[in-house]
Amino acid sequence: MAKTAHRYLEIAPWVVEERGFNEERSEVSESIFALANEFMGVRGSFEEGYSGQTTQGSFFNGIYESGEHIYSTKFKGFADGWTYMVNSVDWLYTRIRLDDELLDLAKISFRDFSRKVDMRTGIVERSFVWDSASGKSIRIKFERMLSMHTSHLGVQQISLEAINFTGVVEIDVGLDFGVTYNLRQSQPWSLLKHEASSTHAASLGRTSSSGHRVFSSLHLKTSRDVETSTFHLDRLVGATVKMELEPNKVETITRIAANHSEKDSDLSDDTVWTSGFLKLKAEKNTTWESALKNQRSYWESVWKQVDVTIEGDDENQQGFRFCIFHLLQTYRGEDPRHNIGAKGLTGEHYWGVTWWDTETYCLPFYLFNNRRAAKNLVTYRHHTLPGAQKRARELHLEGARYPMCTIDGDEICDVWQHGDLEIHVSAAIAYGIWKYVHITGDKEFLRDHGAEILIEVARFYASRGGWGQRTGKFGYWGVMGPDEMHTMVNNNAYTNILAKKSFEWALEVLDELSKEAPEALSAIKAKTKLQEAELSDWKKKAENMDTMLDESSGIFEQHEGFFNMPHIDYLDIPDDQFPVQKKWPYVDLFRFDLIKQPDVLLFFFLFGSEYSEEALEKNLDYYEPRCSHESSLSPAIHSILSARLGRHKKAYEYARYSSRLDLDDYNNNTCEGLHVTSMAGAWMNLVYGFGGMKTDGDILSFCPTLPASWNGFGFKIHVEDDAVLSVKINTETVSFKLEGTGFIKISVFSELYSVTSDGICIPLPNTHRDQTGIQNPVEEGASGAKPKDRTDGLNLARQATYT
């Protein structure tokens, strides 16, 4: 499957707009125009119902349905149960009738359709003119928001304008628990309690297996007096409004929706109902205008601190903003029991679960844009530590074995190769802890939560490893690295190195605590029953870890025997066999030197400060031609590493898909939901790649390069809660300015600088400006990446539809 830009949206710096209805891209738009506020999310489906292609979706973070996996053959240790983020109450439920004709864009006659999302307000707006069968025309506008100010609040405004008639239109406004979870074709909700009046409605539903409850309610406000009746049908409850319209007069119906979710089964239904109702009551005076004001002010203040700017390239400008917009909607530090799903809150695919890549791919964005969110992300891993400990016991191991994928901390991965062999997950958690503390200096978190996790992770790696009988080195047998095309290998370099780091981080932190906070250390030791012998054991294992570095070539062997694997030339694989993960028999994925995504190169990215350019060059030259990029996370890392070596053209080529992966539906699967993790990769691509930032050293360092088609770009880095480093690159210079008091030491092009609010300005070396004259990629690529694109030397034309 070629990576092809499917352009149908307007280019504008702040607004994503669809002009005219693209029926065939209906579900893609449902993802693009999805909204979320961490607490909840809704797909951009038509609230009035649509009998065409649609995947309606309404999600509440952490609210899932659960069950037992059914295995054809189950071996000991396989994960028992599954959870999925359930499709919940459709709290935007609306039906509109005019002279008994139901508004359904798949069936009625309409014109002047447009919809847009404004990233400055987070409002999705959709409007069209309905020419009814009875000859009446009516202009309708739907607007919706999920409040960033009060996260249980959602607001919908429907504006109606009769064009050529006076008469009544009927509008049903309801709350529908009769929704379908599409991936399993199930209807998981039962209705516990409900009520409706002319001014409000409320409904309480419960999932059948997990017993999670969601309360949904609404205030109804209309611009004029209306006749109202209530309805209740199965799991749907609400009110019908008969509204009189006059020509050229806009009438509005506003739904102030208050939602509430509850996982605690100890609370009575009445208690949950009351808690929800209090939230509705609190919004009694809320209006569309008041909510809009809050929303606008929220985004204005946020953008001031997180915006990225691209000069001379509105497509990428729009694209990068779109990524940040959704990253902040998905997760913003509301609740440390939340995490980030691969599709955020925009679709059912990937079951709303959190993967190991939260720390490696998403955490940096939050660390440098929203510290509260970053802290919550690492705190989530402390909340879920008991599940990771339990999982380790199930696998006869010590410490904490963090799950491959999870919602509430329990491993739900039913594919044992991933769930049981990808032991690098625990190290990613330790990495997240280390990185968070390294950047924020939050020693309190370290003492309260972080050190315990580091100890438990080190214990896990101490118990899971073995000593090579030939090499005498410590390592891991029967594992899978991040490259999921080599399912069961021994001594995966990434796993070994991350395990070594995990030992070192634990030892370093314990050593530091012994000096700086001996009482805290005593408490931690008591809690974890830590023995001195464990420390020397970890030290020995770290020191003797097999890093898989081949001294003669300077290349890290991805795993034992990788260098001897039969070679398959990516270019010899016929086009129709891509993505190979779907087109090839499963076992064929594992018997060549073709890899899915960065594995050795991933630790070159994560610990960039530790490796010389020469070492990077050798390893990049070896692994890059072997990479199929059948993970959407792959190109960004290649782009960043290419940029570090001054390979501008490649860096730009790899980056081309990052910012607009979903806007242009490159992978043909945006309909399933937005690629939220990949969006975090896009931000890294810009900041770590073109910005040349490294964050694993003692100070932040930058080594920016300017792509040929850009006149300049800029981004911001939160260095303290109240200090933001603003970075701007143009064709001549790189400038840094600290928004806040004090100063920050940084390295730019390997020179040390101190930056204050006065800023500094440094010339951009010619070598750091791509002068190969690449044109805007979409103009050449929009019609589809042709086989000849392969001469780029990149494999990207055939990226998979994964993640």
Add this chain to the structure above:
Amino acid sequence: MAKTAHRYLEIAPWVVEERGFNEERSEVSESIFALANEFMGVRGSFEEGYSGQTTQGSFFNGIYESGEHIYSTKFKGFADGWTYMVNSVDWLYTRIRLDDELLDLAKISFRDFSRKVDMRTGIVERSFVWDSASGKSIRIKFERMLSMHTSHLGVQQISLEAINFTGVVEIDVGLDFGVTYNLRQSQPWSLLKHEASSTHAASLGRTSSSGHRVFSSLHLKTSRDVETSTFHLDRLVGATVKMELEPNKVETITRIAANHSEKDSDLSDDTVWTSGFLKLKAEKNTTWESALKNQRSYWESVWKQVDVTIEGDDENQQGFRFCIFHLLQTYRGEDPRHNIGAKGLTGEHYWGVTWWDTETYCLPFYLFNNRRAAKNLVTYRHHTLPGAQKRARELHLEGARYPMCTIDGDEICDVWQHGDLEIHVSAAIAYGIWKYVHITGDKEFLRDHGAEILIEVARFYASRGGWGQRTGKFGYWGVMGPDEMHTMVNNNAYTNILAKKSFEWALEVLDELSKEAPEALSAIKAKTKLQEAELSDWKKKAENMDTMLDESSGIFEQHEGFFNMPHIDYLDIPDDQFPVQKKWPYVDLFRFDLIKQPDVLLFFFLFGSEYSEEALEKNLDYYEPRCSHESSLSPAIHSILSARLGRHKKAYEYARYSSRLDLDDYNNNTCEGLHVTSMAGAWMNLVYGFGGMKTDGDILSFCPTLPASWNGFGFKIHVEDDAVLSVKINTETVSFKLEGTGFIKISVFSELYSVTSDGICIPLPNTHRDQTGIQNPVEEGASGAKPKDRTDGLNLARQATYT
């Protein structure tokens, strides 16, 4: 789980007898007293019904039910469907009532219970005295046989003797399709047609998914006139006999049963019914006595040619005979569409499917005892060649990829690690072809079928392999060898060497055909569209195959990286963790140097003539301590190889479980069915092990050793259809005699001899007689293998319950 002898059966050379009913071993006895004749099999359940612990079973070879596998997550190439040998009509269905009390040994009062199987007749007999609630006593004897003379024929005789009364006993004699397939708790049969009269009954059933049909019928014969009525209830049909009994007079009811099975769905029900009925009619004059005469004469002539004798050890004498008895009941060359299931026709477990071990473990027994059966076994692989070709296409490969497990040729293995990675199966088929032709000289088979298979297998291996980038050698990546504790490895030595052999056999045969039968070769080439380039390709790949021989140590590395795997000392594993295949988390099986069964040692056994004693010694010394024997096929190979090196004590210790594995229920799972494949291993253990036979060289060679507790032993080897080599070993000599005309050249203790009907007698060297004075193993072992047994240096005390 320790390997413990559970002795409850009487020791006798020809008869296995249970005296007194052992309720707790009821299902073990159902397996022990199972009968079969290749066409059909029945477990030794009580035909009169039993409300205690029972697993009734009636099987017809090749008759299965089918369905689709349900995978939690399915990847491309996973096997789609399953088949299982279905539990079929209970054609021995009987119910006996006396004064309205139903005969049910779980409920009634009875005494003098005994049952036995006589291996000279193949008759199972069971008798007891029933003391009824009404104070009447009646002696009952059930006898049954599955005719070896006419395989669709089964005969049951019930003898009734009133002891203290005159009166009527009621006996239901029926055919019951309402049976349960226990492993799925399903009732797979529907009744299509039935009839019953006072003299006969007939019934036709069909499986619901596969549409296979079984016809079952009976003639009823009684020793005196009786009153008869018929019954039909759901899927049960038959007749009720009211029989008048007088004291001390034995009356009999004889059921002459004729069964018929049909897989061809094109035939109408009427056609199948008629075919079955003709079989019943043909048995009109059959009586218990006439059937018994045929049965006795069959077994007499068979034992004359296949018997083994053990002098001074009745336990092993009985054990080895029991193995041969069941091997010949399971398979005897009736139908080339049949093969051998792991449990034969004695239980549902392992689904009645055929595994890759038919050729490596079972074929030798048939090759040297029943050539027709051996030919059918290899012909079966030609019948199923289309399925193997289809499977190769599904996996994007060339040639024939024979299934891991199958009934009719389609791969049904739902565990992809085995089904997709154990590519050594195809080589085992090629090995079978080669071995069959090598021993029999059946060139006609080679031309008609064998060559085509060899070509298709070579093609498979040519397409599945790869060239190591480091070694420049050809091999296989992403495979599993016979040692199923290393799930996904590269360059498994066994697989590579067998693939190399597969290339060589194909090339050798094609070369031979070009000289000896050029027209036949042309036909084969035309049929297989063989290209000359393929031959040079195979030659190159065979010549450059990575055999994994480590030149410096002389040890074959089981797979790439095996020598570096962390060591786990078998003796360090706590007792309660055995069998590790069930007790350990799945992934822990793969990360140590612990192996399940012979892998490198298996090709040392298969191609024993090619390796020096020195080479064997090095490899046995390396792999033996690493073997957990968690396959019942493992000890026999270790015994044979130990015997070759004159390690008498070890050879005997390993062999101790072979002959009586089921009789003494060593693995605690004989209740599931008999270990038929393991029984073939027991025969090999005796003949290849203590007999020291090698069959892969140009002539048969022998190097016998005598275990300490035996006074002598003997066995027979069919060297031609009409010539049997009789081998006898006693404490002083080894003698060979050809039963038949002509002569045969053999090697004995590396000296060449020519053997005729006059026989030869050679002194047994002292070194070939175990003088360590080991006592009969059961006497020391019956109470359970204690941890101290480990000082034997064998791991056998903890063999798994697998196969």
